[in-house]
Amino acid sequence: MPELPEVETIARQLRCGGPAHPPLPGRVIDAVTLRWPRHIAAPAPHRFRREILGRTFRGVARRGKYLVFPLDRGTLLIHLKMSGDLGLVPSVEPSGPYDHTVFHLDGGWDLRFGDARKFGKVFLLDDPDRLLVSLGPEPLGRDFTARSLGRALHRHARALKPLLLDQTFVAGVGNIYADEALHRARLHPLRRSNALKDDEVHRLWRGLRAALRAGLRHNGASIDWVYRGGDFQNHFRVYQRDGEPCPVCGTAIRRIIVGQRGTHYCPTCQPRRKG
DNA sequence: AGCGTCACCCGGACGC
C-alpha cells in the first residue's frame, strides 16, 4: 500500500537513477506490453499504445499518491493503489508474474509496473490537472501550515481518521501514516475534527509531517508482498502492532475499525476525550 | 449538503 513516502521514494529513484539503473528522464518509449489492459484507465488501451509510442520522459514528479511523468507530449500518470510497484530494470531480466504493464525503453531498459492485486491505474492525459485538481494540499508542502490545517479541520465535523484518508482533504496519506500521525499527535482516531483546540491542531500538523518524514527517511515501508528497499515497517509505533506495548507508555496497542479501515492506537496516549 | 456506510475491484494469507 504505497503512500506518500513510498511513492516519493520511487519517484526519487526514477528521477535520479543510481547504481542499478540510469535516470528515467531522457529515455524513449519504443514499445509497450499490456498484459492486463484494464490497467490502462485512459485513453482506451489501443489508443494509449498508439499515442505513447515514441514519447520521451521529460521528468518524474509526485502529487499525492500519483506518480507524474511529463513526456515530450502529454503526461503519463500512474497510481500504484495497493500492491503496485514500479522499477527500471534491464530488459534482459525475466519478467515477473505481476509485471502486467511494461514500457520498453531505448538502451535496453524496461519500466515495469508490477501489480499483484491489479488495482493500479495508468493514465495518459494532455492535461494532468484533470486528475490532480481534486487532490488536497501536499502535507509536506510550504503552504500546508498548522493554520491552514486548522481552518480545514474546522470546516468539517468528521472523525479524524477518515478525514486524513480523504485525498481531497490532504493528499498522500494512507492507513499507515494516518495511524502513525494520530499516535504522534496523541489524538484518538474518532475525535471530531471541528472539536480540536489550537494545541491539538498543532500536534496533528506536527505528527503528520513527522510521520511522513520518518517514512521518507527510511525510504518508505516494505510490507506484505511488496519489497522495495525501505525499512520503515521496522519503525511503526502502532500500525499493525495491536497487542504490543505502546513505545511511549507501554499500554497494549488496540485495533478498532473506523470507516471500514483497521485502525491502531494507544488507548492511554490517545484518549477518546480531550487529553 | 455533509457525513457514514457499503459494495466493488483482486488475490495472497490465514483459519477452519
Place this chain on the structure above:
DNA sequence: TGCGTCCGGGTGACGC
C-alpha cells in the same frame, strides 16, 4: 486440499 473470510485505495451509490 479446499473452502470461506479478511484486507485495503479510491470511487461511486445510497440513506439519513
